[in-house]
Amino acid sequence: MDDFELDERKIRILNAIIRNYLETGEPVGSRTISKYTDLNLSSATIRNEMADLEELGYILQPHTSAGRIPSDKGYRFYVDHLMEEKNREVAEMKQFVIEHTERVDQVLQQVAKMLANNTNYATMVTAPSYHQNKVKFIQLSHVDAEQVLAVIVTEGNLVKNKIIPVSEPIDNETMLKLNILLNSSLNGLALQEINLATIARLKEQAGIHSDIISNVLDTVAETMGPDEDIRVYTSGTTNFLKYPELSDSEKASELISTFEEKQQLVSLVTEHLSEENTGIQVYIGDESPIQTMRDCSVVTVAYELGEGVRGTIGIVGPKRMDYEMVMDNLKVLKKSLDGMLDRPRGKT
Amino acid sequence: MDDFELDERKIRILNAIIRNYLETGEPVGSRTISKYTDLNLSSATIRNEMADLEELGYILQPHTSAGRIPSDKGYRFYVDHLMEEKNREVAEMKQFVIEHTERVDQVLQQVAKMLANNTNYATMVTAPSYHQNKVKFIQLSHVDAEQVLAVIVTEGNLVKNKIIPVSEPIDNETMLKLNILLNSSLNGLALQEINLATIARLKEQAGIHSDIISNVLDTVAETMGPDEDIRVYTSGTTNFLKYPELSDSEKASELISTFEEKQQLVSLVTEHLSEENTGIQVYIGDESPIQTMRDCSVVTVAYELGEGVRGTIGIVGPKRMDYEMVMDNLKVLKKSLDGMLDRPRGKT
DNA sequence: TATTAGCACTCGTTTCTATGGAGTGCTAAC
DNA sequence: GTTAGCACTCCATAGAAACGAGTGCTAATA
Numbered sequence: 001m002d003d004f005e006l007d008e009r010k011i012r013i014l015n016a017i018i019r020n021y022l023e024t025g026e027p028v029g030s031r032t033i034s035k036y037t038d039l040n041l042s043s044a045t046i047r048n049e050m051a052d053l054e055e056l057g058y059i060l061q062p063h064t065s066a067g068r069i070p071s072d073k074g075y076r077f078y079v080d081h082l083m084e085e086k087n088r089e090v091a092e093m094k095q096f097v098i099e100h101t102e103r104v105d106q107v108l109q110q111v112a113k114m115l116a117n118n119t120n121y122a123t124m125v126t127a128p129s130y131h132q133n134k135v136k137f138i139q140l141s142h143v144d145a146e147q148v149l150a151v152i153v154t155e156g157n158l159v160k161n162k163i164i165p166v167s168e169p170i171d172n173e174t175m176l177k178l179n180i181l182l183n184s185s186l187n188g189l190a191l192q193e194i195n196l197a198t199i200a201r202l203k204e205q206a207g208i209h210s211d212i213i214s215n216v217l218d219t220v221a222e223t224m225g226p227d228e229d230i231r232v233y234t235s236g237t238t239n240f241l242k243y244p245e246l247s248d249s250e251k252a253s254e255l256i257s258t259f260e261e262k263q264q265l266v267s268l269v270t271e272h273l274s275e276e277n278t279g280i281q282v283y284i285g286d287e288s289p290i291q292t293m294r295d296c297s298v299v300t301v302a303y304e305l306g307e308g309v310r311g312t313i314g315i316v317g318p319k320r321m322d323y324e325m326v327m328d329n330l331k332v333l334k335k336s337l338d339g340m341l342d343r344p345r346g347k348t
Numbered sequence: 349m350d351d352f353e354l355d356e357r358k359i360r361i362l363n364a365i366i367r368n369y370l371e372t373g374e375p376v377g378s379r380t381i382s383k384y385t386d387l388n389l390s391s392a393t394i395r396n397e398m399a400d401l402e403e404l405g406y407i408l409q410p411h412t413s414a415g416r417i418p419s420d421k422g423y424r425f426y427v428d429h430l431m432e433e434k435n436r437e438v439a440e441m442k443q444f445v446i447e448h449t450e451r452v453d454q455v456l457q458q459v460a461k462m463l464a465n466n467t468n469y470a471t472m473v474t475a476p477s478y479h480q481n482k483v484k485f486i487q488l489s490h491v492d493a494e495q496v497l498a499v500i501v502t503e504g505n506l507v508k509n510k511i512i513p514v515s516e517p518i519d520n521e522t523m524l525k526l527n528i529l530l531n532s533s534l535n536g537l538a539l540q541e542i543n544l545a546t547i548a549r550l551k552e553q554a555g556i557h558s559d560i561i562s563n564v565l566d567t568v569a570e571t572m573g574p575d576e577d578i579r580v581y582t583s584g585t586t587n588f589l590k591y592p593e594l595s596d597s598e599k600a601s602e603l604i605s606t607f608e609e610k611q612q613l614v615s616l617v618t619e620h621l622s623e624e625n626t627g628i629q630v631y632i633g634d635e636s637p638i639q640t641m642r643d644c645s646v647v648t649v650a651y652e653l654g655e656g657v658r659g660t661i662g663i664v665g666p667k668r669m670d671y672e673m674v675m676d677n678l679k680v681l682k683k684s685l686d687g688m689l690d691r692p693r694g695k696t
Numbered sequence: 697t698a699t700t701a702g703c704a705c706t707c708g709t710t711t712c713t714a715t716g717g718a719g720t721g722c723t724a725a726c
Numbered sequence: 727g728t729t730a731g732c733a734c735t736c737c738a739t740a741g742a743a744a745c746g747a748g749t750g751c752t753a754a755t756a
Contacts, residue, residue, distance in 0.1 A: 029719050042729050047720070065719050065735045141487050143501055151499050151509065153491055159509045161499065237608060238601040249595065253586040256604060260585060377748050390700050395749070413706045413748050 018070045018078045027067030072285040109233045116236025121317030127231035128311035134190045138182045145169045162219040232262035243318040254292040269312040272302035301330045303337040366418045366426045375415030420633040457581045464584025469665030475579035476659035482538045486530045493517045510567040580610035591666040602640040617660040620650035649678040651685040
């Protein structure tokens with residue numbers, strides 16, 4: 001345990017303050033600490049130490065003559081140095097989810113819901129983005145005289161389709177040619193590898209049907225492109241109403257709205273997607289990129305369903321959050337999801 | 349205006365009470381009515397009439413010595429007989445939405461959001477269900493050695509795909525045969541028309557690949573089957589917090605949760621889907637099928653994007669709701685959406 | 697007979713005050 | 727360096743008081 005500005009005793013006192021505050025939610029006074037710890041110090045001594053801790057910015061007083069509560073800096077110190085790994089039981093749930101649901105989106109929605117039930121905080125799960133993914137194959141088919149269906153499948157087995165209007169009917173032979181052209185040119189390529197040269201060549205070879213190519217390429221970009229449109233599953237947003245420090249109408253409303261406008265949540269997640277960051281990420285108060293969450297803490301972790309198929313699980317609650325419990329839950333879920341696509345599964 | 353138990357004067361007084369209550373949200377007293385109307389009656393007379401109205405169940409007193417507020421029966425009478433159509437301006441918005449978004453789901457999400465902004469109530473939009481719809485075509489393609497992709501397109505241009513695992517590779521010729529088999533047997537059929545006989549014949553002809561046929565049929569059922577999995581777009585759920593009669597933590601939490609668990613909302617909508625009910629549907633208080641909404645009113649209307657492609661727009665707010673404004677909004681949006689698929693559109 | 701004025705009464709809302717208690721900071725003693 | 731003691735601050739709570747909106751009823755009036 002590193003101690004530049006805090007000696008052993010201050011750390012123990014800080015620890016005691018935070019743990020007590022996490023439990024009770026009430027500002028904690030010197031007398032409480034005097035007993036709660038085995039330091040055998042009088043409340044007066046504790047008071048002196050507390051004054052120091054306050055000056056150092058680890059704790060603060062809501063008002064004169066109230067006890068102390070942890071500051072953001074205090075929470076940060078706690079999370080970084082003081083917290084113990086408990087690895088408590090969060091067991092039975094994991095199998096349950098994964099057995100009983102077939103489609104990935106259902107699994108993720110379930111995960112969000114369960115996590116919310118388990119923790120009593122608001123939760124979010126982002127659908128995996130297939131960022132570094134490659135085109136597996138493309139299929140154009142007739143729908144009717146004026147419409148063509150384009151289906152794109154990526155290495156991650158993500159399927160996307162788009163109906164493309166055409167000015168005049170396309171005969172079977174042309175369709176076959178277009179299919180061959182698209183597949184021979186694009187299969188195996190990642191988004192980054194499809195450059196202007198490729199596109200130009202494609203269009204040239206497609207002749208009068210180059211507009212279809214454009215449309216297909218748009219869809220490809222949409223399918224594999226960066227995160228602009230990450231799906232986000234949320235649950236337990238009404239949990240905000242349970243915590244007095246968040247439940248005032250104004251704040252709660254903002255928070256719940258943020259969860260409703262799911263896209264805003266994506267910014268909590270970029271950290272995980274870009275980097276090789278597989279650990280648990282914690283934002284405390286103003287550390288969070290989302291302004292409305294300045295009174296919250298956010299804990300996230302990345303999962304990886306399969307090679308390069310990554311998403312994030314996250315939780316948002318009051319700063320006074322049971323960090324250990326939350327982290328244990330996240331770890332367990334991460335473990336359940338990691339490699340899910342590679343493992344053999346029951347149905348489908 | 350029919351009057352079995354209410355004479356002209358009582359109706360006018362009831363009307364005045366309700367309108368006033370809708371505006372102010374406060375229980376309304378006899379003196380207020382005595383001036384608000386042009387009846388030129390003293391407050392004492394009004395009081396007598398009010399006592400009658402209360403006995404008849406149209407209004408009630410929150411407590412002795414408070415004014416009166418409308419009962420469910422009162423609201424119902426108001427909605428059925430007293431309300432005037434205002435057809436106020438709700439104009440500019442409609443084009444905006446439809447121009448600026450391409451995909452149907454985005455449009456619907458936008459509609460929900462706009463409606464919430466416009467009305468300050470919680471809103472829901474159900475994605476159209478293609479109930480009476482027919483198969484347009486089916487396409488099987490190779491994904492890799494162990495997987496086949498099935499794409500199903502319906503008359504409503506709904507596209508659904510599913511990846512089907514196969515025990516051993518399927519050669520091109522077989523695939524072609526299966527495609528022809530499926531399309532020649534199923535195209536143009538509605539779900540109800542695909543009966544056991546058809547299925548048996550299909551499987552027989554498919555021989556060793558009959559398991560693929562099963563899988564495809566499952567997907568067909570899923571695509572066109574009844575509403576079990578209607579998508580619901582919601583917005584403005586935090587608006588519940590704005591109305592004192594709903595914003596107590598318990599109630600608001602239940603309501604917002606109901607909107608989060610979108611599936612529950614489907615029951616508000618069945619009315620529209622089964623019947624040929626194109627009008628506006630109003631549930632007041634306990635009339636609603638959803639228990640948590642006993643203190644709310646619900647107003648819904650069906651839209652029809654194209655032949656048989658129907659969904660619902662709905663709004664949930666306090667019973668003290670501006671019904672006229674809400675209905676106007678719904679009407680305008682319905683009009684914008686109706687027939688949207690048939691109309692030529694800008695992009696896509 | 698229908699309407700109205702008047703009055704006593706009810707009950708929720710707001711404001712103010714008093715009281716208690718938890719907790720602090722400081723000082724002086726150990 | 728630690729502790730006991732004390733004065734002080736400030737929030738939370740409860741009660742009391744004052745207020746006011748509104749009612750129901752009765753008796754007078756048109």
